[in-house]
Amino acid sequence: MKLTLKDIAHSLGVSTATVSNAFSRPDQLSADLRERILGEAKRLGYRGPNATARSLRSGKTGTIALVLTERLQYNFEDPVATRFLHGVSEIFDQQNINMLLLPSRAEFYRNNTVDSLADGFVIYGPPRDSSVLERIVVRGKPTITVDFNLPEVRSLNIDNFHGARDAARHGLKAIENGPLAVLALRVLTESEVVGRIQDDDVLASPYESVSRRRLDGYRAALEETKRSLDNEWVWNVPESRYEYGYQAAREALMSNPRPKLLLCMSDRLALGAIAAAQDLGLNIPQDLKVIGFDDIATAAYQRPALTTVHQPQNEKGRQAAKMVLGLSEYTKDVLLEAKLIVRDSC
Template structure:
């Protein structure tokens, strides 16, 4: 073909002796073709220089972009590096890849004026974590496009959750089977105003519907109360971001307390918090679990591969992503979904 000729879908279909619909499916709906046929079409497309259907033309023609946006509560850098968020995004991408859709990542921390313009490209939205009110109020989101929420409960939208409160209760109940004198809670973001340290009376907690941490806190408190502890008996330290760097100074504050005040059980709301505490305890010569017992939450691989192995709750982060993606593509019904969890008994709190 002459170099000046722009190769089209019709050119490729004529070259292969297949219909234009078959060629289109190879690029946009791979699940409709056998792997061998799709590989043949894509190989020939590459050979003759056909780059695929014009996305802009298709969008104008169909009114759909085949783009699904995931709106993240945290920054993109944090979310990609965080083990739990990364697993969730992997589950979303797996489903989108299989059905010829593109994943668009948006950070809820970007300026409100930037978000609607980017978001308007998408056919649907998956919101992970607490989504900013500015995005919830955007006409593009509630009025014209489907949305599925993960790990928070905006009114009027289907949600994908795990059973946070019973799961936290189950692991706390396990931890409290052995006598403890000074339990303490180390929480993921729990306060309305920034607080990277111990929560005091002046702090206001986030509403229960805005944060899974309130559900996890309720589960911990239920187990503690059954063992005779009141909420005021058990100190809570708040972590602003679930990273080693942000956790470290808070954990140091806890572990450097005098022996008579230092907790002998840390009930951590994430594996990252618990692993930070484990590392710092070892650096100080504290024995785990003899001097300090630790529980986490999430079930990330790192906590199960190192010694001592972390006692934690495993949640299906990848499966949460898959379920939300199937919903947003219309492959399954838009409905509230609650996933089970698994208690993993490790060495940090046998």
């Protein structure tokens, strides 16, 4: 016979609420009483309240899903993503909320309904397959998008456009009229290789792409000085990885004319670019100036120290968690400041 809370309560002569507290709210009972209840439950073979049934009654599981655009593995390698995850988990820990990590690959959901367990969703970056977004939004649960916008869904973004514009303004002053190149992170909608942007390439939408917003910021700074950024001086890079930055920078620096400034859409790309320049015998910042984006921890300790744009990743994670839990004072879209940090590389 399957035992219930009532059976244990009857056996001990206590209320069902008291038995329930012994399993889920031990701080509400004395140590002796809780020990007596748990001992009797063990003797009778009762393993505690049914969590699934309880969640069905309350309509809550105490779980928020974090939908990650990149491979799950990538988010534990990339310092920007890990700082965001740190901020989210800090608030979830405080509120006793579970975190469910989900990929954004459409094939994951074909025979899987694990996302139905979530009380809400934080979508970190735009999924490449829109069907994943449709699946989440149609549930009608609290949802926050991070680093992109979605109609009728609250968003949390870094001010990528103005951060990039400030970086480009600073770099252009340093090189005056010298040539420059951009190492752009996933600015193409369909490309998994490192290479120059071609005129017929389809750029990602500025409403869905952090990189497109940064590219538009670079171009805005150039337009202020009556200059333009031709596509042939923009290298698309599929992931923020040191080796990709090295490869793209080496190609750019072997071009004619050789760039005097590299605007890199991540610090990891910038660090790879600095290594490529040094291997080519160039001195930084005398022969080449480099500006990154993100302000990861190693940016300040690199030699030369990296000029970059700081984005508050921990705070972004904390705010995303507060927004989806209804703890934030923000009731509309949120745009966090991106601030230029000037160091030795430019």
